[in-house]
Amino acid sequence: MGYYIALADLGRAAQVLEVLRSGIEQGRRWFRPAIDASFGMVECLRGEYAAAASHLEAATAAWAAADQHRIDAVWFNPRDPIATACTHLAWTRLVRGDLARAQDELARAVRRANEVGFPQGPFSLAYARCIETGVRTEAAQLDRAAVLAADLTELAERHGFDMWRLYGATHQAIIGGLAALGADHPDPAALSAHVATLTTLLDTFHTAGANVYRTYFDGALGRLLIAAGKREQARSRLDSALAMARDTGMRLYDAELLRLRAHTHTDPDARQADLASALKFARRQGATLFELRAALDDYDLRGQPARAAVIDAARRIPATSAWPELARAQRCRTR
Secondary structure: OHHHHHOOOHHHHHHHHHHHHHHHOOOOHHHHHHHHHHHHHHHHHHOOHHHHHHHHHHHHHHHOOOOHHHHHHHOOOOOOHHHHHHHHHHHHHHHOOOHHHHHHHHHHHHHHHHHOOOOHHHHHHHHHHHHHHHHHHHOOOHHHHHHHHHHHHHHHHHHOOHHHHHHHHHHHHHHHHHHHHHOOOOOHHHHHHHHHHHHHHHHHHHHHOOOOOHHHHHHHHHHHHHHOOOHHHHHHHHHHHHHHHHHHOOOOOHHHHHHHHHOOOOOHHHHHHHHHHHHHHHHHHOOHHHHHHHHHHHHHHHOHHHHHHHHHHHHOOOOOOOOHHHHHHHHHHOO
8 A cells, every 4th residue: 555655556555445444344443543544645645635634533533542552563554544644634734724723733743753663653753744844835934844854854864764855855955946936136046956956856756656745846846947937848847747646646736736837828818727727626625725826816817807716715714824825815805
């Protein structure tokens, strides 16, 4: 199962889990929280966020009453099931726009990882750091994201987790590129250097067959290429990411990939078509944060006809969440 998830071969991962689930019904029901956690992970990667939350919440709720010693005796995956469940619950909270609850789940994942021995404890901590780095980057909290990415890299090097070292380096390249964009006086050479580094790292992902979450990183590279004025390259990268998502079923970032691809078009109709697709996809997934971003971009493109969609998405995001998008939505509401 872990092998198939690393490849983002979610169909086969689900088949393995179905076999395991049928097995526990024959006498190993104590194993159900681990199965629920793994199903939730697969559904999160598919972008089926309501189903993911249901399985992940069931897993974490049942864990306290589970026979943990029996589970540990047969669990040879380096991911601790409950730390992983909390980590993916954090992502589902993120896409729904609830940043505070996402942070709470990540804190739970870290606490659980610190309770578990090697390899599950450090490996699961690296997993949580990787996802939290993405969460902080999505929230434009780049200083905190940079610290977490450095922590992830150090942890990976200390324990010999080559995969997590690759993810740490990739996050660092993304954060460096976004920081270069946000500088008072952006340096095109610095941005180009980060783009080159990130491109090389993603080529390594491809060579190694490490596909899980790769579309998220492709989206980040597309964003940097757009900012660098390389729209054709950005569209090619985003098209490839969307094709891989269709082939593997890993649709967790499709709404953002479509929204970003809209910015590679000079034709307003083509841009609006991608934004409409992004909105539709995000709504179907319940990914309210991504829905709000697509609605805001549509408002920038079309003005008043898109205003209602912005207001509708914004009202479904907790007002206490520190999203930059909420400030943009407020300005749209008052116009």
